[in-house]
Amino acid sequence: MAITSANQLELLQTAEAVAREKMIDPELVIEAMEDSLARAAKSRYGADMDIRVSIDRKTGVATFTRVRTVVADEELENHHAEMTVQQAKPYLDDPKVGDEIVDQVPPVELGRIAAQSAKQVILQKVREAERDRQYEEFKDRAGTIINGVVKREEYGNIVVDIGRGEAVLRRNEKIGRESYRNGDRIRCYVKDVRREARGPQIFLSRTAPEFMAELFKMEVPEIYDGIIEIKAVARDPGSRAKIGVISYDNSIDPVGACVGMRGSRVQAVVNELQGEKIDIIPWTEDQATFLVNALQPAEVSKVVIDDEAGKIEVVVPDEQLSLAIGRRGQNVRLASQLTGLDIDILTESDESARRQAAFAERTKLFMEELDIDEMMAQLLVAEEFTSLEEVGYVDIDELLAIDGFDEETAEELQARARERLEAIASAALVNARALGAEDSLIGFEGLSPQMVEALAKDGVKTLEDFATCADWELAGGWTTVDGQRVKDDGLLEPFDMSLEEAQHLVMTARVMLGWVDPSELEVDETEEGEEVAEEAVVEEAR
Numbered sequence: 114m115a116i117t118s119a120n121q122l123e124l125l126q127t128a129e130a131v132a133r134e135k136m137i138d139p140e141l142v143i144e145a146m147e148d149s150l151a152r153a154a155k156s157r158y159g160a161d162m163d164i165r166v167s168i169d170r171k172t173g174v175a176t177f178t179r180v181r182t183v184v185a186d187e188e189l190e191n192h193h194a195e196m197t198v199q200q201a202k203p204y205l206d207d208p209k210v211g212d213e214i215v216d217q218v219p220p221v222e223l224g225r226i227a228a229q230s231a232k233q234v235i236l237q238k239v240r241e242a243e244r245d246r247q248y249e250e251f252k253d254r255a256g257t258i259i260n261g262v263v264k265r266e267e268y269g270n271i272v273v274d275i276g277r278g279e280a281v282l283r284r285n286e287k288i289g290r291e292s293y294r295n296g297d298r299i300r301c302y303v304k305d306v307r308r309e310a311r312g313p314q315i316f317l318s319r320t321a322p323e324f325m326a327e328l329f330k331m332e333v334p335e336i337y338d339g340i341i342e343i344k345a346v347a348r349d350p351g352s353r354a355k356i357g358v359i360s361y362d363n364s365i366d367p368v369g370a371c372v373g374m375r376g377s378r379v380q381a382v383v384n385e386l387q388g389e390k391i392d393i394i395p396w397t398e399d400q401a402t403f404l405v406n407a408l409q410p411a412e413v414s415k416v417v418i419d420d421e422a423g424k425i426e427v428v429v430p431d432e433q434l435s436l437a438i439g440r441r442g443q444n445v446r447l448a449s450q451l452t453g454l455d456i457d458i459l460t461e462s463d464e465s466a467r468r469q470a471a472f473a474e475r476t477k478l479f480m481e482e483l484d485i486d487e488m489m490a491q492l493l494v495a496e497e498f499t500s501l502e503e504v505g506y507v508d509i510d511e512l513l514a515i516d517g518f519d520e521e522t523a524e525e526l527q528a529r530a531r532e533r534l535e536a537i538a539s540a541a542l543v544n545a546r547a548l549g550a551e552d553s554l555i556g557f558e559g560l561s562p563q564m565v566e567a568l569a570k571d572g573v574k575t576l577e578d579f580a581t582c583a584d585w586e587l588a589g590g591w592t593t594v595d596g597q598r599v600k601d602d603g604l605l606e607p608f609d610m611s612l613e614e615a616q617h618l619v620m621t622a623r624v625m626l627g628w629v630d631p632s633e634l635e636v637d638e639t640e641e642g643e644e645v646a647e648e649a650v651v652e653e654a655r
Contacts, residue, residue, distance in 0.1 A: 141238070141239070141242040142238075142239060142242075143168055143170070144238070145237075145238030145239060145242075146168060147165075147166045147167060147168055147175075148166075148238065149238075150166040150168075150175060150177075151164050151165055151166045154166065154177055154218075158179070158218065159193060161191055161193040161194060162179055162193045162194055163179065163180045163181065163182070163193075163194040164177065164178070164179055164180075164218070165177075165178050165179075165180055166178075175220065176217065177217065177218045177219070177220050178215050178216065178217050178218065179215070179216045179217075179218050180194070180213050180214070180215050181193075181194055181195060181196050181201075181213070181214045181216075182194065182195050182196075182211070182212075182213055182214075183195075183196060183197070183198055183201045183205075183208050183209065183210055183211060183212040183213070183214070184196070184197065184210060185197070185198075185210055186198075186199075196214070198210065201214060244312040244313060246277075247277060247278045247312065247313045248306065248308050248312075248313035250277060250278075251275075251278065251303070251306050251313060251315055252306045252308075252313075254303050254306070255303050255304070255305060255306045256302075256303065256323065257302075257303055257327065258300060258301070258302055258303070258324070258327045258328070258331065259275055259280070259300075259301060259302075259303050259317070260275075260298065260299070260300050261273035261274055261275040261276075261280065261298070261299055261300075261301065261317075262274045262296060262297070262298055262299070263293040263294065263295055263296060263297040263298075263299055264279065264295065265295060266293070268284075269283075269284035270282065270283050270284055271284075271287070271293055271299070273299055273301065273317060275315070278313065278315065279315070280301070280303070280315035280316070280317050281314070281315065281316055281317065282299070282301055282317040282318070282319065283316065283317075283318075285320075286304070286316075286317065286318040286319060286320050286321070287319055287320070288319050288320060288350045288351040288386060288387050288389070289350065289351030289352075289387060291319075291351075291387055300385060301317035301318060301319055301324070302317065302318045302319065302321050302323055302324035302327060303315065303316075303317060304316045304317060304318040304321055304323075319350070319386075320348065320350035322346035322347065322348050322354075323346070325346055325348060325354060325356065325382065325386065325391075326343045326346050326356070328381075328382045328385055328386070329343060329356070329371060329378075329382060330343075332373070332378045332379075332381050332382055333370055333371055333373070333378055335360075335365060335367075335370045336358075336371075339361070340360065340361055340362050340365060341358055341359070341360050341361070341365065341367045341370055341371070342358065342359055342361070343356060343357070343358055344357045344358065344359055344396040345357040345396065345451045345452075345453075346451075347447040347448075347449075347450035347451040348389070348447075349443055349446070349447060350386075350389065351386070351387050351388075351389055352389060352390070352443065353389065353390045353391075353392070353443055353447065354386075354389055354390070354391045354392070354447070355391075355392045355394060355407060355447045355448065355450075355451050356371075356391060356392070356393055356394065357394050357395075357396035357403065357407070357451055358371055358393060358394070358395065358396055359395070359396040359397075367393075367395060367396075368393045368394075368395055371393045372393060379391055379393065392407075392409065392447075394406045394407055394409070394451070400418055400425070400452060400454070401416040401418060401425075403451075403452060404416060404425060404427065404448060404452050404454075404456070407447075407448040407451050407452060408427065408429075408437055408444065408445070408448050410436060411429055411433045411436040411437035411444065412429065412430060412433050413427055413428070413429055413437075414428045414429055414430060414461055415427075415428040415464070416428075418454075424454060424455045424456075424457065425452070425454045425455070425456050425457070426456075426457045426459060427456055427457070427458050427459065428459050428460070428461055428464045429458060429459070429460060429461070430460070430461055431460045431461055431462055434458065434460050437458050438458055445458055472491075472494055475490075475493075475494045475498075475499060476490045476491050476494050477490075478490075478501075479493050479494065479498075479504070482501055482530075482533050483501075483504070483526060483529045483530060483533070484529065485526070492515055492516070492517065492518075493515070496511075496514075496515055501530045501533055501534055502530075502534065504526055504527065504530040505527050505530030505531040505533075505534055506527075506531075507527075509523050509524070509527065512526060512527070537563065538561065538562040538563065539562070541561075541562040541563045541565070541566040542555065542562040542565070542566075544566050544569075545562060545565045545566040545569045548566070548569035548570060548574070549569060549574045550565050550566075550568070550569040550574050551574055551575045551576075553575055553576035553577075554568065554569075554573070554574060554575055554576050554578070554579055557576055557579070557618075557622065559614075559617075559618045559621070560618070561608070563608065564605050564608055564610075567604055567605060567607070567608075568604055568605070571604050573604070576622055576625065576626065577626060579618075579619070579622050580619060580622040580623045580626055580628060582604075582619055583619075584612050584615040584616040584619055585601060585603065585612065585615075586603060586604060587603050587604050587605045587606075587610060587615035587618070587619070588603045588605065588606060588610045588611055588612045588614070588615040589601055589602050589603030589606035590603070590612065603615070
């Protein structure tokens, strides 16, 4: 098969037809043809030669040329594609390194094998161009809703025709037990678009929370315009969902706008999600209020938030417990996803029993440690005294404010509390020394004898040992394991040491040992202060 005048124009016509069919640039197809013809020519003239082919974009004439590059004498390796400056003088007037000598060579005739090889090169190049076009087209559509037609089902996964490509809806991304037949129209959320060796892979989802948010954006013009914002979404796909919304226009009710006239807007979303029930909740920055709304229809008596632990306790009437938890824990689980906090549900009777147990425990503590009767101990607990430190070192006026406490009684209580605390500290110090605690740790400012005892029990016996500790090892913290928050107990956590206090003590110890330059700490604190100031300015500007 020779490239003759009879079929020269066919090259351009073929390139146009392929480009139109694959929806790619015709220039890419012509370049693929040039590459394939060049490879075929190399098999005829020699693989070491630099043979190039250029196809005229108007006439279709293919020109075969041999290119030789001028290189330095010591760099000459391939005599068929390179030559020295001296060798190039017969061809160029003033040859320099980097110049090219181009000679036209006769076109090659393509045999059956060469033609087949050229065809494979063209197909490969066209396929790559098509994949690049598909990826560029769909990469920006991630995070949006797309309409398609069901093409086939493979092992429970749905292959969807989305126009200029195919996408996959995995079986775990389908709602419940929904099934589709070939030709069914389907609406999905584009979850991810990846560039892979076999081509762009487009993954769809109908269970993603973002799918519901995008559906509401389509049905509610106020959301699309930014007047109403969806702040949080939690879904149990196919069963129930909760969505938190806020309005930036006081004249527009966010819940009413999302529900629509006679529920028309929310019903359109429900129908698309196979009857999934949707609770629309007004969002607020106050976590307690937001959670109370999120747990509807259950009534909430009290909410206690532990910001450090990222947990929240909700107290509900005894008869509301099953309603608050929901079927198979669905209601509280969705509320937890919506707020981003772990939620513990307690009944009023459970909370009362726990409060009574804590009251009895503190009463017993004061009776034993202060050698007082039950009535007096109960009065202290009722006034929210929780420890000997509070009794011993609180302003005496707070003790005098308790009914039945005169100045003599208050002074005696404080004296007993301080005496007992000193005895406990002395015993802890003796025990710490017995465990091997050294004076460098015992004399370190910021650590009480009880703290030193606790550290020594865990093998921290010197100031060097203490300086190697991490702040969370001392104050405790939380770690996320498999999506669950796990508590890390700190050595000094029973003494109410915060993470900031632990960090300060550890850094002070390192400075004392000469491990850290104090000037570096001052620079860090200055930079941190500047960052805080900048954040404050930005927040004020908002």
